[in-house]
Amino acid sequence: MAYTTSPQLALRPLVHELPAYGAGRRATDATSAALASNESHYDPLPSVLEVVQTAARRMNRYPDSAAPALRAGIAAALDVVPDEVVVGPGSLGVLQQIIAAVCDPGDEIVFAWRSFEAYPILVSLAAARSVMVPLAADESHDLEAMAAAVTERTKVILVCTPNNPTGLTVEHGRMSEFLSSVPAHVLVVIDEAYVEFVAEEDPLDALALFRAHPNVCVLRTFSKAHGLAGLRVGFAIAHTDLADGLRRVGLPFAVTALAQEAALASLRATRELQERVALVADERNRVARALRRAGWAVVAGQANFVWLRTDDTLRERIVDHLEMHDILVRGYRGDGVRISLADTLTNDRVITALGDRSTFAAAR
Structure with missing residues (x-):
């Protein structure tokens, strides 16, 4: 059988410009x-490993895409309601859902630099624009400069605390003051992937800020302290309208049944x-x-x-x-x-x- 030669498939131009995640x-x-x-x-954790080994016997079945048990477990642990919990493949996966749900091409996302190097990749993939605000001389977030960087095209601000790769946190008072200067239509995502390791006397209370501000969303993960990096499960605490939108743009079955069972077991292994x-x-x-x-x-x-x-x-x-x-x-x-x-x-x-x-x- 003869085949005709088709034109070479073309990638989207922005794909060639994406920075590679190292x-x-x-x-x-x-x-x-x-x-x-x-x-x-x-x-x-031994108790988590035992649960995973049992759950592996059912890996021929699709997971529950809504993750109701895990969402309920997270909600109970953090004193929120299940409708405010969004589960995804790592906090990075949930962040991609946030950007997809909130940003149109050309919108701006503000974040400190250097911070988590996946941020500009996700921003570029959404055809949005990264606004990188240099860290202060002491390695902390320059929140004043970040607030000044907000324009009419700004849709999201990312605050990584503790920051990756510097490890510094944002103080609660500074964050609260910062939020008072951010326009209500701009979503502020507090990325707390390392929050369990914080041992400060007066740490940032991101959940209190979430309850006080309708434009605040909190990201967390089971990859770090919980030791489930290989299973890919994270979550966001978001107000219900945003949470519903995040679930709508999420990839179905993205969080496996093994990951859901392991995360729930890890919540119990306090x-x-x-x-x-x-x-x-x-x-x-x-x-x-x-x-x-x-x-x-x-x-x-x-x-x-x-x-x-x-x-x-x-x-x-x-x-x-x-x-x-x-x-x-x-x-x-x-x-x-x-x-x-x-x-x-x-x-x-x-x-x-x-x-x-x-x-x-x-x-x-």
Whole structure:
């Protein structure tokens, strides 16, 4: 049979312009320390693993796309109603639903930079426009500059707290003041992927701000503290009109039955989760103190990683040097190095490999 030659299929022009998401490098052997992705380095919680193993026997069936049990569980845990809960494939998947539901081509989305590098990818995919507001000199969100960046085309503001990759949080008072200056038609998304790791005396209460402001939405995930990164499940707390719209634009069956069962089990495993989070927080503080004593500039981050602000020359040297010691970390061009936390022995490898900053910087 003869076939005619058809014209070459053409991708949308914006696809060629999309920045590539640089996922953290994976370890290729058991001796390598994979600290380039902010995932949990502990085994799954035993009670959660047991639930997943049982649920796996039913993986020939479609999940319930509405995730009623999980939404009810989240609502009960956070004192909201199920209609205010939207479940999706990770908080990033839910954020894509938010942008799809709210933004038309050419609309603007304001966020700090550097922040989560997937933000500009999702914005570009929606043919919207990223408005990147530089972080302040102390690595914090410059909320005043972000408010000043709002125009008539602004539809969404993203606030990542603790911020990825710097780890700093936004104070409650500053956030409340910021919201009072944001037009009511602009949706403010508070991205709290790392909220469980926050150990501040007076932390941001995003849910209180959600209840006080009809244009606030809160994003969270089960990928980090809960250790379910491989199952892809996150959620938003949104006012009911927005929540209904987010569910309408979501991909059906995007959150598997295994993920729903695991997330619900993890919500019940409060004590186990708190113990694990405490281990990470203790290691974060210990590693930060050790690196500061060695002369490295480490901010008081509140996530499951530490951040080193560097120029590009030092960034490349750090990444290459640690790789020579079988430690994989994440370098950000023009900004610095993010090192995810692991167990005590692995974190000690990082401290030892970096050594004294003055000696490291002088070495060739």
